[in-house]
Amino acid sequence: xxxxxxxxxxxxxxxxxxxxxxxxxxxxxxxxxxxxxxxxxxxxxxxxxxxxxxxxxxxxxxxxxxxxxxxxxxxxxxxxxxxxxxxxxxxxxxxxxxxxxxxxxxxxxxxxxxxxxxxxxxxxxxxxxxxxxxxxxxxxxxxxxxxxxxxxxxxxxxxxxxxxxxxxxxxxxxxxxxxxxxxxxxxxxxxxxxxxxxxxxxxxxxxxxxxxxxxxxxxxxxxxxxxxxxxxxxxxxxxxxxxxxxxxxxxxxxxxxxxxxxxxxxxxxxxxxxxxxxxxxxxxxxxxxxxxxxxxxxxxx
Numbered sequence: 457x458x459x460x461x462x463x464x465x466x467x468x469x470x471x472x473x474x475x476x477x478x479x480x481x482x483x484x485x486x487x488x489x490x491x492x493x494x495x496x497x498x499x500x501x502x503x504x505x506x507x508x509x510x511x512x513x514x515x516x517x518x519x520x521x522x523x524x525x526x527x528x529x530x531x532x533x534x535x536x537x538x539x540x541x542x543x544x545x546x547x548x549x550x551x552x553x554x555x556x557x558x559x560x561x562x563x564x565x566x567x568x569x570x571x572x573x574x575x576x577x578x579x580x581x582x583x584x585x586x587x588x589x590x591x592x593x594x595x596x597x598x599x600x601x602x603x604x605x606x607x608x609x610x611x612x613x614x615x616x617x618x619x620x621x622x623x624x625x626x627x628x629x630x631x632x633x634x635x636x637x638x639x640x641x642x643x644x645x646x647x648x649x650x651x652x653x654x655x656x657x658x659x660x661x662x663x664x665x666x667x668x669x670x671x672x673x674x675x676x677x678x679x680x681x682x683x684x685x686x687x688x689x690x691x692x693x694x695x696x697x698x699x700x701x702x703x704x705x706x707x708x709x710x711x712x713x714x715x716x717x718x719x720x721x722x723x724x725x726x727x728x729x730x731x732x733x734x735x736x737x738x739x740x741x742x743x744x745x746x747x748x749x750x751x752x753x754x755x756x757x
Contacts, residue, residue: 476685476725477652478607479584480564483526485655485685485724487750488715488738491527491566492520492731493691494557496549497534497541513553514560521561524735528561529587529727530554530578531568535617547577558582564607570617572596579604587727589613589662591640602647608654609687610644612636614663624665630675633658637682655725657687666698673714676721689727690714712737719745 476483483489496513517528532549533541541549550567557565558581566585567578572594575586579600587609592598601608612633615621625632637656644654658679660669673695679686690696696710697703708730715726715734719741728734743749 474685475652476607476655477605477650478564479579479605481584482607482652483725487724487742488719489526489725490524490731490734490738491529491687491689491725491727492517492523492525493568493727493729494520494528494530494553495534496530496532496553510552510556513549514556517553517557517565518560520731521563523732525563525731526725527564527566527585528557529566529568529585530557530583532574533569533571535589543571543573546571546574550574551577551581554578554581554583566607566609570594570597572600575600579606585609587611587657589659590617591636591659592644598643598647601644602649606653608644608649609657610637610640610654611657611662612659614659621663624663624668629664629668629672630658630678633672634679634681637679637684641682641684651684655685655687656682657689660688660690660695661693666695669693669695670699673718673721676718676723680722685725686718686723687725687727688714688718688723690718691726691728691730708733716741 474484474486476485494513494517520528530550530553532546546569554565554567564584565582566587567575567583568587569575570588570590575597585607586601588597589611590613591611592601614625641651641654645651656679658672660672676686691711692704692707696707696714700710702710711728712734715737719738
């Protein structure tokens, strides 16, 4: 496109790496993928503890995989502004769930934690992917990641987990994320981590204001310069509520719009709660991008 309009949505993707390697294989990120969220916590933002407890968490993970999740991610601590969960308690919450899901599912299982001890226990239980919302800033977590072949979600996070920010950075956030990611990739490489194991999460909602989050999403295609797949944990984020006025339970429509937009701007991995609905959204988006679906279905009318 010319003039002041948006650039060709996928024009810069030719230089972006396609594969995301992890301990159980890899994901081809030339197409979109959904990461299904299992909140093994009593106080999660979105499901408010409905899937807390090993049996309920495992059942939710199996359901998400059945609905089309490419990865099922287990987390044992909410990022709510509240007291930290004890390491031993977090391990108690996630390890039995991961052990069961690894046994029952064909897709990879991920661990969502910023604690090195929890990450190590989850990897020992069979987790193939590590999602550290603090971007491996803890040297101990960097060592855990370097010591195994897990895939890594490298996340931009301003501030500290579970601490309410008193202010937001007065910077051009997309530029700051690119600068951070360039340094983070170099640090990971120096620790012996193959870049193909890393995807970049620009950190929507993590130490940023809703206007900054919207700017981040609007300019998402700028991150393709990093040469790694882009991971967006868009599900039920505050920016969706700030734009639409909808509460967490009513954000499915803005979730769908955001997944479609982000896919058009070059992102390929989306962390979501409602896999069944958003799988159809992503499938249709992929067909429109390609001009043909992965499979045609027989339709009576």
